[in-house]
Amino acid sequence: MSEHTSFEKQVEQTHAANVLDPNAPAVLTVDNLRMYFPVRSGGVVRRRIGDVQAVDGVSFEVPKGGSLGLVGESGCGKSTTGRLITRLYKPTGGSMKFGEHDQDLATISDREMKPLRREVQMIFQDPYSSLNPRHTVGTIVGTPLRVHNVVPKNKTLSRVQELLEVVGLNPEHYNRYPSEFSGGQRQRIGIARALALQPKLMVADEPVSALDVSIQAQVINLMQDLQREFDIAFLFIAHDLAIVRHFCPEVAVMYLGKIVEIGDRESIYSGAHHPYTQALLSAVPDIKQAATGERRERIRLTGDVPSPINPPSGCRFRTRCPIAQEICAKHEPPLLQIGKRHKVACHFPGRINQHPSTPITAGLLGVDAQGSPDPGASPSGDLTDQPGYADTWFDLDSKSFGRA
Amino acid sequence: MFGYVVRRLMSSVLVILLASFAVFAIFYLGPSSPAQPVCEGSGRACTPERLANIEKSMGLDKPVLEAYGTYMKGVVVGRDVVIGAAEYDCGAPCFGVSYGTRAQVTDELKERIVPTILIAIGGSLVFLTVGVGIGIAAAARRGTIGDRVMVSGSLLVSSVPYYLLCLLAWLYLTLKTDIFPTTGYFPLSDGDPFKTFTGLLLPCLVLGVASSPVYARYSRGQMVDTLGDDFIRTAKAKGLRGRTVLFKHALRAAIVPIVTIFGLDFGTLLAGTIFTEKIFDVQGIGVWGLDAIRPPQDLPILTVTVLIGAVFIVVSNLIVDLVYGVLDPRVRLG
Amino acid sequence: MSETNPHPTEAKPGQAAAASSAGEPYLVVDDLTVRFPTADGLVQAVSNLSYSVELGKTLGIVGESGSGKSVSSMAVLGLHDERSAQISGSIRVDGKDIVGLSDAHMRQMRGNTVAMIFQDALAALHPFYRVGAQLTEAYRIHHPSASKKEARRRAVEMLDRVGIPEPQSRVDDFPHQFSGGMRQRVMIAMGLINDPSLLIADEPTTALDVTVQAQILDLLQDLQREFNSAIIMITHDLGVIAEMADDVLVMYSGRAVEYGPCKEILTHPEMPYTWGLLSSVPDVSSDINARMIPIPGTPPSLLHPPTGCAFEARCNHSDKVGGDLCATTLPDMRPGGRGQTHLKRCHLPDPDAIFLSEVLPQIAPDLAASASNQSSEES
Missing domain, CATH: 1.10.3720.10 (MetI-like)
Structure with missing residues (x-):
């Protein structure tokens, strides 16, 4: 990257937000994914006394060459989800169908996984501890090439140099050590390593949160370029809602191991229907607000996220929810599709200050407004969430399934 | 905390038992018979017959596990130690009798x-x-x-x-x-x-x-x-x-x-x-x-x-x- | 202040004087320079920095790692090791210059009239002492006559004030037993336990989740209203600045590059580095067609800072300045075209026009359109 780029040239290098291709086939389909970590007692015999339900029934699709953002606060299970997809853990249940042959990453053996590791790569958060300080950049980027026999041995160096150039580093610096690079440059090395095997899917876990703001944009832009050039799909895990909005045309919001709202960018950022999503968005400090002097409507959450060992009954968000009612403690709200590309898990979905006063899910669940069984109601058969979106959905105005 | 201490104590006892067996077995199965010094130290010529007799008296002809069992039993309740013709009453905890001084270890x-x-x-x-x-x-x-x-x-x-x-x-x-x-x-x-x-x-x-x-x-x-x-x-x-x-x-x-x-x-x-x-x-x-x-x-x-x-x-x-x-x-x- | 203060403590000389001497702001930093001699040479961490904060007001200091924002604030508390730091200029706290003051004098001020809260409370609290012990220690060092019981009561009171549930029992917990947000509240309680007139908050919310960050920022604003203290908020997050600050100081490579009222700096920035900061962070509510424009390159070394403007190598606008002025001559901090309170360190002529015509359309097309409508109506 030249240091004296003219402003016009600079504008060409800048990036508007990624756009959604609604017809792209899924490269990864995650269905009802679960990960429970056992909790053991402290007695003489260590019994299993419970589970940390880190991920509990998560379903989504990542489109080929597209990006899905996974947002939520610490402990919501977003990083665990990313690690499950790269099989750093073996999931407790569910499936993760990947690629053209729909191979299930959840049940596949380690031996069968090896060729697939080429296609699913990970970018880590911390550019300081995720690179071995005693290996040169050439070794770091070249190791995946050697392990997977991608290029003949005598071609490894030239391929490494190509990769360094692609991520905007000087190819002559292949024999330097990570400590000789700045944070942003190290993250580029991490990206070059992930890119070496030409993956179809990149799991990026907080790829820029350790970087200075002016460097964050450089790395995000690089990832956008690479995505377009090599048609790589991204699962983009981050807590920074603004960066996710820029990078991901589709976003899933997680809370205590579950997806509470998922949808395209417009549905989440301009039409969020879940009080947690609304609270998250209104908590982000806003520069424009100071510039224009207007104040957004705010939802302030009180308290902390409850323990995932003993999550609240019913809706897991209800203990901090400003609009929770009786039914929320009794029944878990289904993740209901309420728009073309928009699903929400709430008994009272609606825009800020327009949440309905009676639970819209009561009829579907076969209960009355307080959540007690209603003998007169006929519950809908299957409310289990499926990955992707259906052609028909629950219309909030007419309170029935149909096509808008 | 209590459970942890009990678990650690149990594993410590196990480690000590394993170590003691290893120590015992190494010397017991070693290249020279443990009875050799006794045999030589008595002042008389150490013939193979004498050596065999002393070994027998000390129980060294038995399999190593049995000999270890006898040794550990002595540690817990004491035993009679026989070296050649001499017999010693070795009270618990008995780790044997010195070949040289013939005193309780x-x-x-x-x-x-x-x-x-x-x-x-x-x-x-x-x-x-x-x-x-x-x-x-x-x-x-x-x-x-x-x-x-x-x-x-x-x-x-x-x-x-x-x-x-x-x-x-x-x-x-x-x-x-x-x-x-x-x-x-x-x-x-x-x-x-x-x-x-x-x-x-x-x-x-x-x-x-x-x-x-x-x-x-x-x-x-x-x-x-x-x-x-x-x-x-x-x-x-x-x-x-x-x-x-x-x-x-x-x-x-x-x-x-x-x-x-x-x-x-x-x-x-x-x-x-x-x-x-x-x-x-x-x-x-x-x-x-x-x-x-x-x-x-x-x-x-x-x-x-x-x-x-x-x-x-x-x-x-x-x-x-x-x-x-x-x-x-x-x-x-x- | 003492009337609204529900926790009356012994009067401090600083507070009484602050009310009467209206002549100077509570904190005045004047031409502060901090250098660290190292094996590689002299690190010019802070150069010729000047700013001031009044009681009841918040100054936001923005900058990236190595900009000198934390170093300068540590100097206000005299936390730099005399053996390793060379400090010149003056730092006047309540009218009294503290540069070169003995450690004994500085200790009376630290944690008492001037307190500091840090980023990452898990690391900043001692892992082996109960929070109660750490709070009472902070109280008793400046209230030697207070009994253990009084100090403990005060600790519980502060924990309650910062919104920790069941403070009576939580006071006996260790820091690791608190959640991240609650730990930061403990840190704030410790900072405020002696009713400081000036609170320096160094990235107090950086390690926290957004909903917890919002709680902490609200809490700091509440406490400021209640105690009328001055706050210095050090952060890299312009959003936090927008929410909290009355004045903003933008630092780059150890120097102030822009300084003025918050709204003014965020709407009419006059220094290309500030433009870079604004355009490299997306906003949740900004126009989706807005672009993310990175600042190319990396900041210069503090060992060998350039002779001219430190930002020149990364600046897209230096060609609009005649000759090689930017590369050879360090611009002064001086007012631009928008009043005496808005200072910037830049050679660019008419930067506001460049911002409105070239930068704003890229980063906020919607705002740029309304701005140009406004100006055409005016003319």
Whole structure:
């Protein structure tokens, strides 16, 4: 990257937000994914006394060459989800169908996984501890090439140099050590390593949160370029809602191991229907607000996220929810599709200050407004969430399934 | 916590049993028969027939597991030990009878362990005060001349071989001058505690001084790391004095890993300090084992010294882990 | 202030004087320079920095790592080691210059009239002492006559004030037993336990989740209203600045590059580095067509800072300045075209026009459109 780029040239290098291709086939389909970590007692015999339900029934699709953002606060299970997809853990249940042959990453053996590791790569958060300080950049980027026999041995160096150039580093610096690079440059090395095997899917876990703001944009832009050039799909895990909005045309919001709202960018950022999503968005400090002097409507959450060992009954968000009612403690709200590309898990979905006063899910669940069984109601058969979106959905105005 | 202690105690007992079996089996199945020294030591010619008879009398013709069983049973309830024609009543805990002195090993162990423990405690006191003290002082003056003097001084001491240090100290401090009185262990039962103290003073000092550099460097490193921690900055920002920051905040955090390596070191010291005991003429566990290994080998003594070392190291490991849980509230022993 | 203060404590000389001497702001930093001699040479961490904060007001200091924002604030508390730092200029706290003051004098001020809260409370609290012990220690060092019981009562009171549930029992917990947000509240309680007139908050919410960050920022604003203290908020997050600050100081490579009222700096920035900061962070509510424009390159070394403007090598606009002025001559901090309170360190002529015509359309097309409508109506 030249240091004296003219402003016009600079504008060409800048990036508007990624756009959604609604017809792209899924490269990864995650269905009802679960990960429970056992909790053991402290007695003489260590019994299993419970589970940390880190991920509990998560379903989504990542489109080929597209990006899905996974947002939520610490402990919501977003990083665990990313690690499950790269099989750093073996999931407790569910499936993760990947690629053209729909191979299930959840049940596949380690031996069968090896060729697939080429296609699913990970970018880590911390550019300081995720690179071995005693290996040169050439070794770091070249190791995946050697392990997977991608290029003949005598071609490894030239391929490494190509990769360094692609991520905007000087190819002559292949024999330097990570400590000789700045944070942003190290993250580029991490990206070059992930890119070496030409993956179809990149799991990026907080790829820029350790970087200075002016460097964050450089790395995000690089990832956008690479995505377009090599048609790589991204699962983009981050807590920074603004960066996710820029990078991901589709976003899933997680809370205590579950997806509470998922949808395209417009549905989440301009039409969020879940009080947690609304609270998250209104908590982000806003520069424009100071510039224009207007104040957004705010939802302030009180308290902390409850323990995932003993999550609240019913809706897991209800203990901090400003609009929770009786039914929320009794029944878990289904993740209901309420728009073309928009699903929400709430008994009272609606825009800020327009949440309905009676639970819209009561009829579907076969209960009355307080959540007690209603003998007169006929519950809908299957409310289990499926990955992707259906052609028909629950219309909030007419309170029935149909096509808008 | 209770469950943890019970689990750790059980695994410690298992480790000690395994170690004792290994020790027993190595000598039992070794290239020369354990009965050989007995056979040769009797003054008569050691014919193969005699050797076989002695082996039979000692139960050495039995399979190793059975012989180990007999040995361990003796440790718990005592047994009759037969060596050749002689028979000895060996009360619990019975670790056998010395081939050389024909005395119960347990009795001598009780005598020998006292000076070893005293040297371990005395030496530790010296290297903890001197070593850790230098470490803290150097860390507090990091980068200054004082720091460099202390670091290179301790490097100098640690570059002298330990046996040489012992010899020089003994030669110049007791033999050529009278700065220290004659060294050695004079039992407390002699009724002269002062003599006991002065006899062990020099060995303790030499052991302590020799181990100090390791502790100085280690505790300096720990203190330097801790002094760079965020909570030290917080303590300063409260308006605390430098001394309070150093001792109440930094040392409290840095002491935990120091205690850990000290616990392990102390276990090793209790297993016997051969050089110290040999050169300063202290009849402890170390020289006892050393003498026993020389021909004619005294197998019961050898076994018990190795075994007691294993027990001390396992126990000190256990204590270190428990102490860690007490010192660091973040460690949950569960 | 003492009337609204529900926790009356002994009167401090600083507070009484602050009310009467209206002449100078509570904190005045004047031409502060901090240098660290190292094996590689002299690190010029802070150069010729000047700013001031009044009681009841919040100054936001923005900058990236190595900009000198934390170093300068540590100097206000005198936390730099005399052996390793060379400090010149003056730092006047309540009219009294503290540069070169003895450690004993500085200790009376630290944690008492001037307190600091840090990023990452888990690392900043001692892991082995109960929070109660750490709070009472902070109280008793400046209230030597207070008994242990009084100090403990005060600790519980502060924990309650910062919104920690069941403070009576939580006071006996260790820091690791608190959640991240609650730990930061403990840190704030410790900072405020002696009713400081000036609170320096160094990235107090950086390690926290957004909903917890919002709680903490609200809490700091509440406490400021209640105690009328001055706050210095150090952050890299312009959003936090927008929410909290009355004035903003933008730092780059150890120097102030822009300084003025918050709204003014965020709507009419006059220094290309500030433009870079604004355009490299997306906003949740900004126009989706907005672009993310990175600042190319990396900041210069503090060992060998350039002779001219430190930002020149990364600046896209230096060609609009005649000759090689930017590369050779360090611009002064001086007012631009928007009043005496808005200072910037830049040679660019008419930067506001460049911002409105070239930068704003890229980063906020919607705002740019409304701005140009406004100006055409005005003309």
